[in-house]
Amino acid sequence: MRRLACALIGATALLAVQQAAAATKLTIATVNNGDMIRMQKLTDDFTARNPGIELDWVTMEENVLRQKVTTDIATKGGQYDIMTIGTYEVPIWAKQGWLVPLDNLGPSYDVDDLLPSIRNGLSLGGKLYAAPFYGESSMTMYREDLFEKAGLTMPEAPSWDFIAEAARKITDKAHEVYGICLRGKAGWGENMAFLTAMSNSFGARWFDMKWQPQFDGKAWKDTLKFYVDLMHDAGPPGASSNGFNENLALFQSGKCGMWIDATVAASFVSDPKESKVADKVGFALAPDRGLGKRANWLWAWSLAIPSGSNKKAAAEKFIAWATSKDYLKLVASKDGWANVPPGTRKSLYDNPAYRKAAAFADMTLKSIQAADPTHPTVDPVPYVGVQFVAIPQFQGIGTAVGQQFSAALAGTTSVDQALKNAQALTEREMKRGGYIK
Incomplete structure (x- = not known):
């Protein structure tokens, strides 16, 4: 046995x-x-x-x-x-x-x-x-209680001017409440996802129809200056290191009055197990500049x-x-x-x-359906993609430009210098890629 x-x-x-x-x-x-x-x-x-x-x-x-x-x-x-x-x-x-x-x-x-x-x-x-x-896509998430206290009403389809005014008004730095949290961490899929979508609404584009980079134009300067000024006035300290996860943590802990970012975040900011402000969150479309494009991606x-x-x-x-x-x-x-x-x-x-x-379901679907990768900008472009350019070179170029713009936010370089550097490095890489001579 x-x-x-x-x-x-x-x-x-x-x-x-x-x-x-x-x-x-x-x-x-x-x-x-x-x-x-x-x-x-x-x-x-x-x-x-x-x-x-x-x-x-x-x-x-x-x-x-x-x-x-x-x-x-x-x-x-x-x-x-x-x-x-x-x-x-x-x-x-x-x-x-x-x-x-x-x-x-x-x-x-x-x-x-x-x-x-x-x-x-x-x-x-x-x-x-x-x-x-x-x-x-992306949309605006905001604290309804802070808006009510400030006597503000968030439109379903806000403008960038309204967002900026509201952000400055609800900022209370003494109590670590910042009017707005936006991506600052360098990366083609981090700060450049947000800034490219934002730039679309300001009438900017990465390239014209001949693949010439456009960072030396007025629309990009307007975009980056507006962003840097707004974040200096109403953003959290150390914003140049904040990406999606960092801003999510700030919003959930009650330190952000508004956050413009991925619609997928809606369930996390609304979850009472994770978010201190779950019962105070409202949702609106990503902002626009009155030019026919919103700052929403896909x-x-x-x-x-x-x-x-x-x-x-x-x-x-x-x-x-x-x-x-x-x-x-x-x-x-x-x-x-x-x-x-x-x-x-x-x-x-x-x-x-x-x-x-899901109180955010309709806004999420509207935002996804509104994004058009084949016509992402106000003026025509030779590329597909809303918050990115669908060419192999973009991964490297996008991250390098993102480093310049993150430095502008951190104050280690000026907006003008960041744009000048972005233009030069993008031109160089597009020549190497054979897009331009």
Whole structure:
């Protein structure tokens, strides 16, 4: 009996070793945003349904993630089986053959339910190359109690002049309440996402129709001066180091009167578990300058498979799970409908339970639908993209320009010098790229 028992134990142990060896491990690179962190906590649901797949998470700050995944995919490093990338990278990388088309997401996935503008931004030649985990535009979030105290009423569609006047009026630096929080951290997807969208509303553009950079024009000077002056008067200290996560923390702790940023933040500032001001938040469209364009962008954090991965079938199973209608229901069952990842599916905005729970649902959808990547500026441009320019060189140029503008906000250089430097470095890189002579 003892021998039999030992044999059975040995066989069981061997089977366990064999099963472990047979398991497919997916390495997933992702960003440290709240929705992604929630996804990691819920992946027991996926592994229970797919016992042969293990998940290894590599979670990074936004700028670091962009750098790491770009380097890995361009050098065919093969570190990751699934990458979290955005609307900028997908069509460029798909054209290079760096991404796998998502052809097998399953019969219940319902690709046609994806919001058209979000789906189009993640497609090339009619094929989907990344599945959106959440989609966003940008909008104005504000403290209704501070506005009431100051005798102000936020319009649904505010102007930049109103925003500036209100920000200065509700600032109370003695009590660490700042009228407005805006991105200042350098990065093409950090401060330049905000400033490019803002510049569109001021009539600026990155390039004219001949690909000549436009930072030496009046519209960019008006944009950057308005931003720097406003942040000096009504922004928090150290704003040149603040990106999305830092400003979110400031707003949640009651230190921001207004915050113009990603619509995805709405559920976090409205969550009483996370936000001290959850019951005092109102929402409005991103501001305009009266020129026909608002400062709202279009983006989707999405999951894609690099062509170097040899675990494509397992990776596609995970992506189908994480971006499905059923995943939205899973989040709702755990954390409530207001906290499901927004901005990807038409059916979510047709869902009465979601619309009732999420006071920001209509404003989010309006903002996403108002963004037009094919006509992002007042004057015509040769590029596609609202808060970015969809050319391979933009990642480097955008970050370099972002460093100049962050320095202007910090006061280590002037607005004029920052713009002069931006013009020179952009001209240099566009010549290297063959766009201009």
